[in-house]
Amino acid sequence: MAAPTVTVARSTGRAPTALGGVGRVVEHHWRWYRRNWRATAVSSILQPLLFLLAFGVGFGALVGSGPQAAAATGGVPYLVWLAPALLAMSAAQSAAFDSTYPILSGFKWQRIYLAMSAGPITGAQVGLGVLAWTGMKMFWSGAVYVVVIAIFGGVQGPGIIVSLLAALLTGLAVASLITAFAATVENEGNAFSALFRFVVIPMTLFSGTFFPVDRLPEWVQPVVWISPLWHGTEVARGAALGTWQLLPTLGHLAVLVGLLVVGSVLVARLFTRRLAT
Amino acid sequence: MSAPTVPAVPSVWRLLPAGSYAGRARMMMVRSATASRRTWPAFVSGFFEPVFYLLAMGTGLGSLVGDLPGPDGQPISYAAFIAPGLLAASAMNGAVFDSTYNVFFKLHYARLYDSMLATPLGPVDVALGEIGWALLRGGLYATAFLSVMAGFGLIASPWALLALPAALSVAFAFAAVGMAATSFMRSWQDFDLVTLAVLPMFLFSTTFYPLSVYPRWLQVVVECLPLYHAVELMRGLTTGVVGLGLLGHLGYFVVMVVVGVVVASRRLETLLLR
Amino acid sequence: MVIAARPVGVSGYGLVVSDALVQARGLRKSFGAFEAVRGIDVDVAPGEVFGFLGPNGAGKSSTMRMIACVSPRSAGTLSVLGMDPGSDGPRIRARIGVVPQLDNLDAELSVRENLEIYGRYFGLPRRHVREKATELLEFAQLTERAGDTVEELSGGMKRRLTIARSLVNDPELLLLDEPTTGLDPQARHLLWDRLYRLKREGVTQIVTTHYMDEAEQLCDRLVVMDGGVIAAEGAPAELIGRYSTREVLELRFDPEHRPSAAALERHADRVEELPDRFLLYTSDGERTQGDVVGAGFVPLSSLVRRSSLEDVFLRLTGRTLVD
Structure with a gap:
């Protein structure tokens, strides 16, 4: 009998480029989303719509065009004044949701990040890919939201498009910071309920979304300044109403971009660290 | 030692299938209390949410509105108007969270109830124990929030003391119905339906502004919502405008409790004892 | 622990005198149109270790759940500790211990609290439970880990804790569903040793497994199940002699x-x-x-x-x- 011949298997041996790896991670989420987008429609579209109806329309009717309201909104209807801020708020809120439990699940329950990084994709690419995907989702639910606002008569001019971009920047800054935090959570996510109650909810309430921040007590003001949502709201509202001024706007943008850069670097580092062990 | 005994069960529970109630729901609450010792920051944090809302909306939105007519038409401050609404809403939110997300997780992921049913405990013990814990927690939050209201001078009458038991009835009703609903859920995606029920109620049940802003047909819809009745009940008590009508609101919650507990127990039975 | 033989009442068939701790006749379980258990007869004598052997889907776990009184039978008779699981569920469960196929420890509690709280479900006094927990931690070699959360334990430790937990009420009958699946060889041997000690103390055990070496190690007597029915019954050596x-x-x-x-x-x-x-x-x-x-x-x-x-x-x- 002849000696058995030995065959050695050869793999394809290919690896994506730095940006390509991020793209593959986005593609993974997109594949999932194509089948499951209806499930996320409630939180991304309906939730902001309900806030718009409750406060823009309902509360707006109560406020009417009374002198107290006019003093606060600068004379525009309450709905028009509120709409760009709600755009920023819903971006920040959905950023917070998408960056907590789903991230932990990727590491711990479904372990999809572990599966991704078992191949040639690096931990940093996984983290930045997840962040990019969150941003994309935020952008198109924001775009749908702009249409909804327009239907209810909350749009004054094309400036709302700039508001949408400001909202996206705000959402990404929030998402990058919270995603970085979520990458450090090891337990069942108990820390998230504290995060929502002590950071996310105060942020939505104390960022000038529903009323000008100068109506708040003096001692709350420092909380306002550190809130990324306040900076985003100022830019979004200024763009929609055409009331923005150059220097303050540049200042707000600088804060948001700064937070996004810090957050992204942290995401890349922390994902790398967690997926390497 | 003697073999552990199972206490005699009161006759009311004979209505339920044999062996579904061992009269030890209390032990489930001991378990929850022990578990929350480790997660106390989350436990304590539940108190702050309505306080943040009161602070932000009461002062901020209040500055846009001024005074509003109270239940008897007398003007009250905006903060005094929304505070009872927030009390009712937080009773609802807490109870719904505990009885939906938490229960679903324990049911399908932690398989916690399976381990309990290997002991003399039955599904009714489990249901009552979980609802009881949600109530205890809700009661502590309500007490704390009422103290904050008193501190801000938002309580106008001693009737407000009854807002505590009222908050417990509201929480009981929502917990029972929430648990019954959870027993029908198949995946996390179904929880969007919970958000879909809870968020509009929170926003539209006269929590933030009076019924009068709506057209008549929408007023009728809102009047059917359970949270509307909870808010009316609380607002009547904290402003001291008390009448027999409040009992009607209470009746709404009694019906919710009965339907919720019966459905939840039966469904847990079929889910866990297959 | 002393286990006395006593007359066993089997509902539906009048009074049958039997020494068996568990007795099943024509026991069936169906889920809709699917029949998981298709009429089995089983007798488990006091003090013995009895095995259910078979591949996944043979009906072992369904049978175990019926014996543990957490799954109503579809047909046939079943008595556990002389009582009917259909009507005496809580009283039977008070006297048995259950080790499920998948560990369902309470992740929100510490190792020690898992034992103590579980004991409280049996209505045992707080002091008794505390002492019992100390004893069981020793038994499971987890004394050093008493304050840790469950999550920090290895697979073998979790399994030992689950077994310790099932002993908190001093059960007369212990049900173990695939006790060593997924454990490394060392952890398996440690577990087998613990189960052997329990046997010497007179605890009757019913074990399901699809590991043959485990069945040979542990079981005095076993049945081989396949497709919901019993294919053979006897002591391990006897079965080998008969069929191989x-x-x-x-x-x-x-x-x-x-x-x-x-x-x-x-x-x-x-x-x-x-x-x-x-x-x-x-x-x-x-x-x-x-x-x-x-x-x-x-x-x-x-x-x-x-x-x-x-x-x-x-x-x-x-x-x-x-x-």
């Missing part, structure tokens, strides 16, 4: 030069063909090996071993347990 030969010769061939089973048949009492090898049943493995090589066959490897329950199962069902 003394030794087995395992042969592996290069897939290109694999002979047919028929060609090997005349060298053994019986031949089983598996995807990757042949099993030749014979009283003398060494001699059969010589015969096969002498006949010109060139196996890549060959192995002579003692017959095991795995072979019994293969004989009874025509399938291996792991497929």
Whole structure:
């Protein structure tokens, strides 16, 4: 009998480029989303719509065009004044949701990040890919939201498009910071309920979304300044109403971009660290 | 030692299938209390949410509105108007969270109830124990929030003391119905339906502004919502405008409790004892 | 612990006198149109370790759940500790211990709290539970980890804690559903040792497993289940004697030069063909090996071993347990 011949298997041996790896991670989420987008429609579209109806329309009717309201909104209807801020708020809120439990699940329950990084994709690419995907989702639910606002008569001019971009920047800054935090959570996510109650909810309430921040007590003001949502709201509202001024706007943008850069670097580092062990 | 005994069960529970109630729901609450010792920051944090809302909306939105007519038409401050609404809403939110997300997780992921049913405990013990814990927690939050209201001078009458038991009835009703609903859920995606029920109620049940802003047909819809009745009940008590009508609101919650507990127990039975 | 034999009342059939801790007659379980258990008779005597053996889906776990009173039977009779699980569920569960297939420890509690709280579900006094927990931590070799959360434990430790937890009420009957699945060899041996100690203390045990070596190690008596029915019953050695030969010769061939089973048949009492090898049943493995090589066959490897329950199962069902 002849000696058995030995065959050695050869793999394809290919690896994506730095940006390509991020793209593959986005593609993974997109594949999932194509089948499951209806499930996320409630939180991304309906939730902001309900806030718009409750406060823009309902509360707006109560406020009417009374002198107290006019003093606060600068004379525009309450709905028009509120709409760009709600755009920023819903971006920040959905950023917070998408960056907590789903991230932990990727590491711990479904372990999809572990599966991704078992191949040639690096931990940093996984983290930045997840962040990019969150941003994309935020952008198109924001775009749908702009249409909804327009239907209810909350749009004054094309400036709302700039508001949408400001909202996206705000959402990404929030998402990058919270995603970085979520990458450090090891337990069942108990820390998230504290995060929502002590950071996310105060942020939505104390960022000038529903009323000008100068109506708040003096001692709350420092909380306002550190809130990324306040900076985003100022830019979004200024763009929609055409009331923005150059220097303050540049200042707000600088804060948001700064937070996004810090957050992204942290995401890349922390994902790398967690997926390497 | 003697073999552990199972206490005699009161006759009311004979209505339920044999062996579904061992009269030890209390032990489930001991378990929850022990578990929350480790997660106390989350436990304590539940108190702050309505306080943040009161602070932000009461002062901020209040500055846009001024005074509003109270239940008897007398003007009250905006903060005094929304505070009872927030009390009712937080009773609802807490109870719904505990009885939906938490229960679903324990049911399908932690398989916690399976381990309990290997002991003399039955599904009714489990249901009552979980609802009881949600109530205890809700009661502590309500007490704390009422103290904050008193501190801000938002309580106008001693009737407000009854807002505590009222908050417990509201929480009981929502917990029972929430648990019954959870027993029908198949995946996390179904929880969007919970958000879909809870968020509009929170926003539209006269929590933030009076019924009068709506057209008549929408007023009728809102009047059917359970949270509307909870808010009316609380607002009547904290402003001291008390009448027999409040009992009607209470009746709404009694019906919710009965339907919720019966459905939840039966469904847990079929889910866990297959 | 002393277990006295006592008369057992079996509902539906009048009073039947029996020593059995568990007695089933014509026991069935169906889920809709699917019948998981299709009429089995079982008697478990006090003090013995009784095994249910079979592949996934054989009906073992369904049977265990019925005995544990967490799954109502569809037909037949069943008595556990002389009572009917249908009506006496809580009273039976008060006297048994259950180790489920998947650990369902309470992740929100510490190791010690898991034991204490579980004991409280049985209505045991707080002080008794505290002492019992200390004793059980010792038994499970977890005393040092008492304050840790469950999550920090290894798989073997979690399994030991689950077993310790099932003992908190000093059960007369312990139900173990696949107690060692997924454990490393060392952890398995430690667990077997603990179960052996319990047996010496007189705790009756019912074990399901699809590991044959485990069944041979642990069980006094067992039934082989397949497709919801009992295929055979007896002590491990007895079953091997009845359904297999003394030794087995395992042969592996290069897939290109694999002979047919028929060609090997005349060298053994019986031949089983598996995807990757042949099993030749014979009283003398060494001699059969010589015969096969002498006949010109060139196996890549060959192995002579003692017959095991795995072979019994293969004989009874025509399938291996792991497929």
